[in-house]
Amino acid sequence: MKHAALVLLAATALAGCAASGRPQPAPVADTAPEIDRDPYPSTYRAPAGGRVALVGATVLTAAGEEIANGTVLIENGKIAAVGASLAVPEGYRTVDARGKWITPGVIDAHSHLGAWAQPESVEMHNDINELTDPNTAQVWVEHSVWPQDPGFDAAREAGVTTLMILPGSGNLFGGRTVTLKNVPSVTMQGMKFPGAPQGLKIACGENPKRVYGGRGRSPATRMGNVAGYRKAWIDAQDYARRRDKWEKDGRTGDAPKRDLQLETLAGVLKGDILVQNHCYRADEMANMIDISREFGFKIRTFHHANEAYKIAPLLAKEDICVATWASWWGYKMEVFDAIEENAALVHAAGGCAIIHSDDPIVIQRLNQEAAAALSAAWRAGIRISKADAVRWFTANPAKALGIADRVGTLEPGKNADIVLWSHDPFSIYARAEKVWIDGGIVFDRADARYRRHSDFLLGQPGETR
Amino acid sequence: MTRRLAALAALLLATPASAETIAIVDARLMTMTGAGEISRGTIVIRDGRIAALGAGVPVPAGARIIDGRGGVVTPGFVQADSTLGAVEVSQVPTSADRATHSAAISAGFDISLGLNPDSILLPVSRLAGITHAVTTPLYDDQGGRRLQFAGQAAVIDLAQRPQMVTRPRAAMVLEMGEGGAERAGGARGSAIVELRTTLADVRHFAAHRAAYDRGEGRPQTLSRVDLEALVPVAEGRMPLIVKVDRASDIREMIAFAREERLRIIVDGAGEGWRVADEIAAAQVPVILDPLADLPRSFSELGATMDNAARLHAAGVTVVIKTGSGVAHRARELRYGAGNAVAWGLPHDAAVAAITINPARVFGVADRIGSLQAGRVADLVLWNGDPLEPLSQPQAVFVEGVEKPLTARPLELRDRYMPRP
Numbered sequence: 001m002k003h004a005a006l007v008l009l010a011a012t013a014l015a016g017c018a019a020s021g022r023p024q025p026a027p028v029a030d031t032a033p034e035i036d037r038d039p040y041p042s043t044y045r046a047p048a049g050g051r052v053a054l055v056g057a058t059v060l061t062a063a064g065e066e067i068a069n070g071t072v073l074i075e076n077g078k079i080a081a082v083g084a085s086l087a088v089p090e091g092y093r094t095v096d097a098r099g100k101w102i103t104p105g106v107i108d109a110h111s112h113l114g115a116w117a118q119p120e121s122v123e124m125h126n127d128i129n130e131l132t133d134p135n136t137a138q139v140w141v142e143h144s145v146w147p148q149d150p151g152f153d154a155a156r157e158a159g160v161t162t163l164m165i166l167p168g169s170g171n172l173f174g175g176r177t178v179t180l181k182n183v184p185s186v187t188m189q190g191m192k193f194p195g196a197p198q199g200l201k202i203a204c205g206e207n208p209k210r211v212y213g214g215r216g217r218s219p220a221t222r223m224g225n226v227a228g229y230r231k232a233w234i235d236a237q238d239y240a241r242r243r244d245k246w247e248k249d250g251r252t253g254d255a256p257k258r259d260l261q262l263e264t265l266a267g268v269l270k271g272d273i274l275v276q277n278h279c280y281r282a283d284e285m286a287n288m289i290d291i292s293r294e295f296g297f298k299i300r301t302f303h304h305a306n307e308a309y310k311i312a313p314l315l316a317k318e319d320i321c322v323a324t325w326a327s328w329w330g331y332k333m334e335v336f337d338a339i340e341e342n343a344a345l346v347h348a349a350g351g352c353a354i355i356h357s358d359d360p361i362v363i364q365r366l367n368q369e370a371a372a373a374l375s376a377a378w379r380a381g382i383r384i385s386k387a388d389a390v391r392w393f394t395a396n397p398a399k400a401l402g403i404a405d406r407v408g409t410l411e412p413g414k415n416a417d418i419v420l421w422s423h424d425p426f427s428i429y430a431r432a433e434k435v436w437i438d439g440g441i442v443f444d445r446a447d448a449r450y451r452r453h454s455d456f457l458l459g460q461p462g463e464t465r
Numbered sequence: 466m467t468r469r470l471a472a473l474a475a476l477l478l479a480t481p482a483s484a485e486t487i488a489i490v491d492a493r494l495m496t497m498t499g500a501g502e503i504s505r506g507t508i509v510i511r512d513g514r515i516a517a518l519g520a521g522v523p524v525p526a527g528a529r530i531i532d533g534r535g536g537v538v539t540p541g542f543v544q545a546d547s548t549l550g551a552v553e554v555s556q557v558p559t560s561a562d563r564a565t566h567s568a569a570i571s572a573g574f575d576i577s578l579g580l581n582p583d584s585i586l587l588p589v590s591r592l593a594g595i596t597h598a599v600t601t602p603l604y605d606d607q608g609g610r611r612l613q614f615a616g617q618a619a620v621i622d623l624a625q626r627p628q629m630v631t632r633p634r635a636a637m638v639l640e641m642g643e644g645g646a647e648r649a650g651g652a653r654g655s656a657i658v659e660l661r662t663t664l665a666d667v668r669h670f671a672a673h674r675a676a677y678d679r680g681e682g683r684p685q686t687l688s689r690v691d692l693e694a695l696v697p698v699a700e701g702r703m704p705l706i707v708k709v710d711r712a713s714d715i716r717e718m719i720a721f722a723r724e725e726r727l728r729i730i731v732d733g734a735g736e737g738w739r740v741a742d743e744i745a746a747a748q749v750p751v752i753l754d755p756l757a758d759l760p761r762s763f764s765e766l767g768a769t770m771d772n773a774a775r776l777h778a779a780g781v782t783v784v785i786k787t788g789s790g791v792a793h794r795a796r797e798l799r800y801g802a803g804n805a806v807a808w809g810l811p812h813d814a815a816v817a818a819i820t821i822n823p824a825r826v827f828g829v830a831d832r833i834g835s836l837q838a839g840r841v842a843d844l845v846l847w848n849g850d851p852l853e854p855l856s857q858p859q860a861v862f863v864e865g866v867e868k869p870l871t872a873r874p875l876e877l878r879d880r881y882m883p884r885p
Contacts, residue, residue, distance in 0.1 A: 121643075121762040150760055206556075309881050329874070330586070330793035332556040339874040345882065361756050368800060371854035379857050380878060428803030428853050457760065461712065461736060462767030 035258065037272075040142060042192035044181055047440025049077035053088040054420065056098035061410040062394040066387040072102055074416040077439035082410050095434070101424055103390055104410050105161025105417030105437065108363050109323040109397035110276075110303050110356035114180075114188070115141050115165055117149035118360065118456070129168035130175065134212050134219060135232050137200060138260035139175035141167045145188040150454040151360040156182045156443050157451065158364035159419035159432035162193060164401050166201045166303075169278040170211045172219065172228045174201035176264055177276055179401050181437055184453035197402040199300065200268050202229070204279035204288060205334045226287060233295040236265030274300035274402055280334040282310035289318055301400040303356065306338035312349035321352035321400040325362070326373035343370075343392055344377030344384055352399055355392045366393040371426040386426055415439075486511045487867070488524040489846055489860070492533025495813065497540055497821040497835040502813070508538060510842045513865025517838055531846065531860055539816055539851050540834050541596025541843040541863060543620075543823040544795045545752050546732060546786040549590060549598040550580040550621050550629060555793070563790065564605035565616065572698075573690030574616025576602045577633035586792055587623040588872035593796035594845040596863040597622050597631060599827055601706070602638050603790045610647040613663065613687075614639050617694060618706065620827050622843075624863040631864075635827045636730065637698045641718060642709040643764050653714070657721065663687065664725055667695040704728045704826070706752070710735035711764035719747045730826060733757075733789075735765035738772045741779035750782040750826045754789070755805035773818070774809030783810075784826055785818040803852030815852060833864075841865045 052074040059070030061082055071086035072079065088094055117125045127144035130136040145165055155163065160182050167174035177199035180191040204225065213220030219228050239262035246256055267273035275292070279285050279302050292299050301321040302308060306329065308315055308322040315322055322343070329338030343353040355370045357363035374389045391408075398408025407415050416439035423430040435443035443450045487510040494503040496518070507522040508515060516525075524530060553560035562581075565574045580600065590598070602616035615638035620631040640648065641656055649656035666685050670692040676682045677689070685692060697703035707718050710733045719740075722729040731737065732752040737744060744751060758770045777783050787801045788794055802815040810818070824834025833843045842862040849856035861868050 118760050119762050119765070120759075154759060309878070312881075327794055327797050330554055333554055336554060337874075337877055339878050341878045341882075345878075348883070360759055364756075364758070365800075365804070368804075368854060372797075372800070375855045375857060378855070380882060382882075426855060428800055429807045431807055457766070460760070460766045461739065462769060 035263075040140075040189060040192075042194040043187065043189040044183065044185075044192055044194055046077045046438035049075065049416070049439035051075050051092040052095060052436075052439070053092040054095045054097045054102055054418070055088060056096060057100045057102040057420065058424070059102045059410065060387055060390040060425070062104045062390050063409040063411050064387055066385065070102065072410060072418065074418070074436065074439045077416055079410055079412050079414045079416050081412055095420070097420055100433065101421040101430070102410070103159075103367075103419050103421065103425055104394040104408055104414075105419055105435065106159040106366050106393050107397040107401070107408060108155070108160055108163040108357050108366060108393075109301065109321075109354050109400045110358045111155075111163040111165055111363055112168070112358070113151040113155065113163065113165060113360060113363070114145035114147060114149045115167070117146045118151050120360070128166075129170040131170045131211055134171050134208055134228055135173045135261060136167075136171050136175050137173040137232070137262075137264040139167060140178065140198075141165050141175055141201075142178035142188050142192070145178065145180070145191075147185045147188055147191060148454045148456050150452070150457055151363070152182055152184075153451065153453055154360065155363045156435060157432060157445070159367070159421070159435055160363055161417040161419075161435060161437045161442075162398075162401070162403070162407055163363070164199065164276070164397075166199070166276060169201070169203035169207045172203060172208050172225060173232060173261075173265070174203060176273065177201055179403065183437055183442055193403060197272065197274050198267075199274045199276040199401075200264055202275060202277045202288075204277065204284045205281065206332055207278075222284070226291065229291055230294070232265055233269075233291070236262050236269055237295065239263075240266040240269055268297050269295065271298070274400075276301050276303060276400075278303045280304050280306050282307035284334075285311060286314070289314070289320070300402070301354070304335070304358070306335050306342055308351075309339060309342045309345035310337075312346050312351055315346065316349045316351035319352070321354055321396060322346045323354040323356040323397065323400060325355065325358075326369050326376060340373060340376035341380050341382070343373040344380070344382050347377075347384060347388070347392075348382050352396045353392050354396045354400055356397070367421075367425040367430065368428060369393075371428070374426060386424070390425070484512065486516075486525050486528040487531060488528040489531045489533050489538060490524060492536050492538045492846060494518060494836055495537060495539045495816055496837070497817055498837055505535075506538075508836065508844070510862070513842055515836060515838050515840050515842050518836055533846055533859075534848065536849060536859060537847045537851055538836065539594065539845050539847065540820040540836055541845055541861070542594045542798055542819045543834065544590065544595050544598040544786065544791065544798050544819075545784050545823045545827075546601050546789055546791065547598040547795055548600060548603065548790045548792045549586055549623065549795055550582070550584055550600050551576055552792045553581070553584060553586070564603040566605040566608055566612070568611065569688040569690070570616075571612040571687070571691050572614035572616065572637060572694040573688065574602055574614075575619075575634060575694075576600050576616055577619035577621070577630045580619075580621060580629055582625050582627055582629045585873045586795070587625050588868070589793075589874060590795045591623050591861050591863065591868055592858065592870060592872055592875075593799060594847070594851060594858050594861065595623060595795055595798060596843050596845070596861065597829075597833055598795065599635065599823060601636075601790065604640065604644075610644060613648055613659065614691070614695075617703075618827075620829050622864050624866055624868065631832065632827065632829050634703065635829075636704045636706045637695070638706045638708070640708040642711055642714040642733075643762060644708065653717075657717065660721070661725070663695065664699050667692055667699040671696045671699065698727065699725075701726050701728050704730050706730045706732050708732045709764070710762070710768075712736040712739040712767065714764065715740050716743060719743060719749060722749070723747065734776070735772070736767040737781070738769065738775035739767055741776050741781060744776065745780040750784060750822070751776055752784040752786055752826075754786055755801045755808070755810075756787070770804070770808040773805040773815075777810055777814050777818075782822055782826065783814070783818045784823045785815065799852050800854060803854075806852060812852070
């Protein structure tokens with residue numbers, strides 16, 4: 001009943017009014033209240049979808065195909081058809097895409113936009129690490145997101161249509177992630193990807209032990225890190241058991257008190273929340289896999305994972321995605337063995353390779369970062385096509401984020417999230433010319449109205465450029 | 466041929482090119498001289514020097530031929546504002562010699578001393594076509610922003626040889642703008658007054674060294690080594706790298722340099738495009754990161770991707786860098802240049818911005834940065850457009866020596882790559 005009310009509200013509320021007009025749960029005298037699983041619901045509204053035909057481009061579908069002289073038909077916000085030399089049915093507005101390239105919208109599996117917003121040198125804008133305890137599974141990074149971050153604009157102008165925002169890596173458990181659609185909005189709720197699962201950010205290695213060891217408390221070592229994870233999962237199992245028992249016993253007696261931290265961890269154990277694990281070294285990833293077995297949960301993605309190439313078959317077997325870079329290395333010990341071929345070797349082992357950003361500049365050129373990774377593959381004699389490599393910044397991050405049924409490829413029925421590129425996206429000269437989300441245009445380089453939405457930049461130098 | 470044999474062959478190729486004649490044939494030569502681009506040219510390298518180059522140059526008898534296969538030859542790239550040779554792992558302080566917090570050594574810090582030619586970062590950078598770097602001191606601000614100058618930069622080569630310094634003490638590094646304000650107590654006005662005072666002290670010191678050494682000089686805020694290091698700056702012989710981004714800071718420093726007769730290089734210049742004509746008129750070169758398009762601070766609110774193109778169009782000498790104090794990610798230099806092209810910088814200007822322009826700005830253009838007969842062979846053969854990620858170098862010559870296309874990350878790759 002509650003759910004129906006929420007859906008109704010979502011259907012009528014205006015974007016930007018997210019915090020107002022929530023229905024109050026009806027007071028119930030003799031039973032404990034339901035836990036609202038979606039207390040900060042998305043108010044995102046797909047734009048009115050017309051019928052559009054993109055005609056004549058080279059299309060990388062991210063479903064394995066490179067289609068020359070391809071046509072993409074968009075209808076009601078969805079991909080209606082993709083193919084070579086398709087006839088354009090009556091009633092479609094045609095976009096001449098000859099000589100250009102088309103890919104699905106770019107998806108970044110690792111971003112801090114909004115939570116560490118521009119101007120990033122201003123400390124008040126850094127809201128990604130709740131460094132007050134090594135376990136802050138109770139925090140939700142969506143409550144740090146400032147939708148006016150000019151970085152969202154820059155990323156959209158580079159073709160990024162969906163992105164997952166994660167808390168930082170200073171804690172063992174950093175908090176819950178949020179997946180956003182990269183649309184201009186005054187509220188976070190107006191960007192929230194409807195129905196996308198949340199993630200839990202977990203961090204391995206140097207960061208947590210440096211932060212807390214430096215304060216003379218645990219974890220100060222890698223073994224301290226692991227003890228910290230295990231204690232938390234033991235507590236979570238206990239919490240889940242108590243709540244399950246209360247449910248099974250017909251909700252009689254006092255409900256166990258809610259604990260936001262344990263609720264997140266229990267959500268992982270139930271499979272509702274996906275584990276997004278910052279972890280560089282091969283040996284530490286293997287330890288984390290063992291921990292997941294010990295406590296019965298799945299790791300969805302290892303982030304950064306610069307040594308994934310050392311255990312690529314294991315990661316493929318475990319069906320764990322690897323979100324990494326091509327070019328970043330050497331800034332600390334645990335990333336000393338990074339190689340440009342990391343993504344390619346994960347891919348070649350049959351795994352799920354992702355090129356991610358973790359950075360407001362790199363997010364603007366995930367296609368180029370993928371090109372650097374592809375180039376390294378070719379240098380090594382690893383045969384990977386552009387049609388496959390495009391998955392590294394589209395279909396595979398969609399899988400990591402748990403939204404692959406809706407976005408990530410250009411297949412009929414998928415959301416019409418599309419980038420029209422001026423050149424081959426694996427060229428350094430390619431720029432996003434037009435970007436669609438759910439069939440609605442959100443960026444057009446030829447039209448200044450689609451640029452610089454951020455209120456922060458209004459009236460500032462460069463605005464009149 | 467097995468990979469091991471290939472590596473061995475590559476090592477043999479790494480022996481000095483002296484006493485060998487090499488001809489690179491069938492390549493487009495981007496000379497970075499008045500000769501411009503030569504399509505389908507030949508370069509003859511003898512004893513480590515370019516003996517001849519051009520479209521109709523014959524291949525000498527007995528020369529080892531490197532088939533360019535229609536690729537491109539560029540001068541070796543120069544990474545400005547780098548810490549190559551001065552760092553191994555950024556967060557391991559004992560592996561880094563990029564900065565000092567000694568109060569007595571600010572301007573006096575000479576980064577050309579104590580560099581590491583065995584750094585594994587050097588061959589990694591060579592694989593991106595980089596043969597030289599301007600290794601530039603960073604500030605060590607662990608005790609707060611205390612020191613006025615970061616120290617003196619040096620031009621180095623990436624040949625991994627003991628004598629790796631091409632030009633020591635090539636420029637002095639000074640942060641102004643926001644950072645400079647903090648160093649001087651919290652305000653820009655304070656930083657500019659402090660700099661003026663420092664220069665007066667330096668000039669007084671230069672004119673009264675004997676008195677200073679007798680303990681009779683006027684009180685100085687700087688140590689003797691710092692004063693001595695700043696004399697060539699005050700006399701306009703050593704360029705001063707001024708790190709500023711805000712348009713007003715750039716304008717202010719141009720005026721300051723004119724009054725004080727300093728040679729300055731503006732580094733950063735996030736809002737440089739807004740004062741492009743003034744920078745051009747003052748003939749001040751600019752070092753910039755073309756990818757810095759975000760308002761990262763209140764000094765960079767006007768940052769934009771077309772900064773490089775606009776400055777170039779105004780006639781400014783543009784040097785392209787990637788990041789600040791970059792070392793590990795130096796290999797992304799050519800991608801930065803490529804992006805500048807995507808945003809309007811002419812392709813040849815982008816290549817100039819990572820070859821001949823930094824060579825000129827740092828006083829080594831008589832040695833590197835262009836392809837000319839008589840010059841040491843410092844060049845890269847590419848299998849395509851050098852600014853494209855999908856292109857890779859096929860041969861790299863650093864200061865006359867062909868270097869193998871290997872590096873530790875490639876050895877790691879080969880250790881873990883599944884065998885067919």
